[in-house]
Amino acid sequence: MDSTGTIWMPSGHSTIAGDVDSLFYFIFYVSLFLFLLVIGLSAFFVIKYRRKGEPGKTTSFSHNTKLEIIWTVIPTILVLIVFVWGFRTYLKMNVVPKDALEIKVTGQKWFWSFDYAEGANTVNELVVPVDKPVKLLMSSKDVIHSFFVPNFRIKMDVLPNRYSVTWFEATDVGEYNLFCTEFCGKGHSEMIGKVRVVTDKEFKEWLEAGSGAGEGMSLEEFGAKLYVSKACATCHSINGAVGTGPSFKNKYGIQEDLRGGSTVLFDENYIRESILNPNAKVVAGFAPVMPTYQGILKERQIDALIAFIKSLQEKENMR
Numbered sequence: 001m002d003s004t005g006t007i008w009m010p011s012g013h014s015t016i017a018g019d020v021d022s023l024f025y026f027i028f029y030v031s032l033f034l035f036l037l038v039i040g041l042s043a044f045f046v047i048k049y050r051r052k053g054e055p056g057k058t059t060s061f062s063h064n065t066k067l068e069i070i071w072t073v074i075p076t077i078l079v080l081i082v083f084v085w086g087f088r089t090y091l092k093m094n095v096v097p098k099d100a101l102e103i104k105v106t107g108q109k110w111f112w113s114f115d116y117a118e119g120a121n122t123v124n125e126l127v128v129p130v131d132k133p134v135k136l137l138m139s140s141k142d143v144i145h146s147f148f149v150p151n152f153r154i155k156m157d158v159l160p161n162r163y164s165v166t167w168f169e170a171t172d173v174g175e176y177n178l179f180c181t182e183f184c185g186k187g188h189s190e191m192i193g194k195v196r197v198v199t200d201k202e203f204k205e206w207l208e209a210g211s212g213a214g215e216g217m218s219l220e221e222f223g224a225k226l227y228v229s230k231a232c233a234t235c236h237s238i239n240g241a242v243g244t245g246p247s248f249k250n251k252y253g254i255q256e257d258l259r260g261g262s263t264v265l266f267d268e269n270y271i272r273e274s275i276l277n278p279n280a281k282v283v284a285g286f287a288p289v290m291p292t293y294q295g296i297l298k299e300r301q302i303d304a305l306i307a308f309i310k311s312l313q314e315k316e317n318m319r
């Protein structure tokens with residue numbers, strides 16, 4: 001597979017990419033040829049048969065059987081080629097190989113989460129082994145999203161209340177962009193992630209290291225990693241900047257104003273509640289748009305995030 005890409009397509013890194021690209025270029029160049037032919041002949045005839053003298057001097061004829069057969073038969077053949085070719089590629093893209101590794105994909109405003117059968121889960125980072133078919137079983141917690149990995153040539157809607165399926169087999173180790181390609185609200189453009197393709201060995205090690213329990217890391221360090229990897233950073237800054245949600249800077253220990261006029265002490269319990277049931281107590285000036293992390297974060301991960309948020313406060317005090 002080419003690794004550079006062209007002006008028309010990014011580089012292809014899945015088993016289906018070659019089929020998609022060759023069909024795309026076939027349609028593209030045939031269209032280009034026909035476009036130039038039609039425009040070229042039109043321009044030529046406009047000049048050649050422009051009005052030059054008395055009206056009614058040019059011959060008039062109503063049809064040309066030979067020409068009409070040619071311009072009916074050739075396009076019909078072209079369209080049939082595209083149909084058969086496209087249908088075969090469509091089948092290949094939609095029939096999931098039996099030995100595929102299944103991963104559950106959940107889209108929600110505004111991040112992706114991935115659940116592995118072995119218990120691992122990640123946010124905005126899909127880790128897969130190279131040269132192995134991967135089946136994605138996808139659903140949404142809220143509105144319609146769309147799972148799009150340009151380098152793999154796959155794009156599939158992710159719907160609430162229904163499962164959709166797509167699959168791919170990555171051919172090269174590397175990191176590839178993942179986009180949401182269905183406008184899903186304010187944070188749509190931030191709903192981006194990575195597909196990390198690793199060797200089979202690395203993948204097994206990654207699965208075993210698991211699920212991100214953060215072994216060998218302090219709660220604070222682990223929390224700092226989770227703050228990025230679980231996409232908290234999409235909405236909550238740590239430098240005081242106001243985003244979709246309030247910044248975490250200098251928050252711990254204060255009395256926070258809430259929507260509706262009451263206040264709450266910003267402590268461990270409030271952080272925990274806001275992670276699991278985000279819309280119970282929303283900070284004044286912000287919309288109740290945070291998704292729940294119920295079932296996504298494990299206990300140690302919640303503890304780690306709390307420790308991280310606390311650490312932001314302590315550092316401020318030390319200055």
Ligand code: CUA
Nearest residue numbers: 145180182184
């Ligand atoms: Cu999700 Cu756009």
